[in-house]
Amino acid sequence: MARKVPEVNASSTADIAFLLLIFFLMTTTMNVDTGLTRMLPPMPDPKQKQEDVEVKRRNIFTVLINKSDRLLVRGEPMEVSMLKEKTKEFIMNPNNDPNLAEFEERELPKLGMYRVSKGVVSLQNDRGTSYDMYMKVQNELVAAYNELRNDLSMSVYGKPYGKLSKDEQEVISKAIPMRISEAEPKNVGGK
Amino acid sequence: MAKFERKGKKELQQISTASLPDIVFMLLFFFMVSTTMRETTLMVRAQLPEATEVNKLEKKSLVSYIYIGPPTKQLQAIFGTEPRIQLNDSFKTLDDIRDFIAAEREALKEEEKPLLTTSLKVDKDTRMGIVTDVKQELRKASALKIVYAARKAE
Numbered sequence: 001m002a003r004k005v006p007e008v009n010a011s012s013t014a015d016i017a018f019l020l021l022i023f024f025l026m027t028t029t030m031n032v033d034t035g036l037t038r039m040l041p042p043m044p045d046p047k048q049k050q051e052d053v054e055v056k057r058r059n060i061f062t063v064l065i066n067k068s069d070r071l072l073v074r075g076e077p078m079e080v081s082m083l084k085e086k087t088k089e090f091i092m093n094p095n096n097d098p099n100l101a102e103f104e105e106r107e108l109p110k111l112g113m114y115r116v117s118k119g120v121v122s123l124q125n126d127r128g129t130s131y132d133m134y135m136k137v138q139n140e141l142v143a144a145y146n147e148l149r150n151d152l153s154m155s156v157y158g159k160p161y162g163k164l165s166k167d168e169q170e171v172i173s174k175a176i177p178m179r180i181s182e183a184e185p186k187n188v189g190g191k
Numbered sequence: 192m193a194k195f196e197r198k199g200k201k202e203l204q205q206i207s208t209a210s211l212p213d214i215v216f217m218l219l220f221f222f223m224v225s226t227t228m229r230e231t232t233l234m235v236r237a238q239l240p241e242a243t244e245v246n247k248l249e250k251k252s253l254v255s256y257i258y259i260g261p262p263t264k265q266l267q268a269i270f271g272t273e274p275r276i277q278l279n280d281s282f283k284t285l286d287d288i289r290d291f292i293a294a295e296r297e298a299l300k301e302e303e304k305p306l307l308t309t310s311l312k313v314d315k316d317t318r319m320g321i322v323t324d325v326k327q328e329l330r331k332a333s334a335l336k337i338v339y340a341a342r343k344a345e
Contacts, residue, residue, distance in 0.1 A: 014208065017215035024219065028226035033254070034245040035310060035338040043330045127320030131313050134322075135240040135341060142244040182326075 036138055041181070059101050061090045061121045065137060067128025080136050087144035091119045091176070110156060110171055120179045138180075145178045152176060227251065235260035235277050240315040242341035253306050254338070255295040257288070259321055260314030274317045276325065285324055292332040312340045 063083070064072040071078045073086060093100040101119030108114045121141055125134055146161065153161040153172050161172060237260045248254055258277040262270040275282050278291045296307055309329060313322055329337060 010212065011208065013212040014215055017212050017219055021215055021219045021222065024222045024226065027229055028222065029229050030226045033248040033251070033310065033338075033340065034343050035248065035340040036242060036245060037308075037336070037338050040326060040330050040335040040337055042333065042335060125319050125323075127318065127323060129319040130315070131317045131319060131322060132240045132315040134319055135242055135315070135339060138339065139242040139244050139341075146244055 036135070036142060038138075038180075055120060056102065058099055059118045059120055061087065061101075061119060063121065063123050063137060063141070065123075065125045065129045065133060067126040069130055069133040071137070080133075080140060083137065083140040084144045084147070087121060087141055088148055090121075091117045091144070091148060093117070093119075106174075108171060108175055110168075111175055114175050116175060116177070120181055122181050122183055124183045141180055142178075145176065145180075148176050149173065231256070231258075231277075231280055233258065233277070234263060234266055234280075234282065235275060235314065236263055237312045237314045238316075239312065239340050239342050241344035242339075243344050245341050245343050248308070248310065248338060250306075253299065253303060254308045254310050255292070256310050256312055257291075257325060258312045259317055259325065260312075261316075274314065274321050276321070285328055288325065288328040289332045292329065292334045296334075306336070307334055308336045308338055309334050310338045310340050 062072075062074055066072065071080060071083065073083065078086065090100050093103070101117045103115035103117055105113050106116045108116075123137065123141065149161045149172050152175060153159060153164055153168070156172070157164060157168055161169065164172065235258050237258050259274055261267070261272050261274050262282075270282065276285065276288070277283065278287060283291070292307075292309070296304055299307060311322065311325065326337070329335070
């Protein structure tokens with residue numbers, strides 16, 4: 001007769017598992033990293049002669065933030081809440097206003113000849129600007145571009161921009177290029 | 192009737208705990224899969240600003256972090272309250288950023304080197320001066336792809 005194997009006492013596995021669980025709870029984090037992705041302009045080559053890229057005044061949308069977090073957009077004070085609409089209006093220039101951005105006709109796949117805006121958003125800030133305000137303005141500018149891209153992609157593909165494939169996204173981003181330039185920092189104002 | 196007779200004091204039935212380890216293991220695996228290891232201990236307070244247009248960072252191995260903010264409460268006695276730059280596990284100065292980026296780049300595979308992303312985790316009460324300086328250093332180190340870390344606003 002085969003002898004019965006004595007059963008292993010398993011009551012402590014729960015304790016061991018709890019110990020491990022608590023260890024992992026303490027040492028790990030769950031936060032997903034999110035943020036606004038940006039490309040910095042490359043450092044200008046000191047050997048090369050600085051040739052100023054001529055951009056017409058009407059094609060620049062200057063946004064200045066001063067050290068008390070106030071906005072000056074194209075020479076006029078403005079609230080952050082207005083910035084998105086103004087930026088969209090500037091880029092698309094629906095009424096062909098001579099003060100807003102120009103267009104150039106460009107051949108694009110799927111879209112045919114498309115009027116690509118020549119507008120550039122130029123963002124300048126002071127050393128004393130708070131990071132919170134800076135991010136708010138960045139966010140509004142990105143939001144303006146994203147909304148325009150979304151509108152175009154809805155009318156062309158019937159899907160929002162985020163749901164498009166890589167190639168389709170490229171078409172849209174060529175039609176509405178995101179041009180946000182951050183000026184070379186100038187030392188104005190105190191800390 | 193004998194059928195319904197009470198048999199003195201009845202003992203309470205013991206609840207079986209045989210499935211308890213299974214439940215706990217399930218929780219354990221859930222946490223192991225869904226979380227990531229904490230790499231650095233924060234020495235600065237970095238309360239991120241909120242933004243609506245954020246996108247997720249996809250490859251965490253390509254991202255190096257720069258923290259900027261005032262030192263935490265415990266460290267304020269030593270380091271003061273002025274915003275500081277934290278790289279890895281210690282406070283650093285602006286000049287160290289180039290070495291830091293070079294080291295981070297060295298750790299990546301050859302084909303991934305141009306994809307190096309720098310995430311700036313900046314406290315929202317910081318002034319832009321220090322952030323601008325850091326950005327200039329990153330340009331000098333030609334680490335041009337940056338992410339301004341922000342929380343997603345609902």
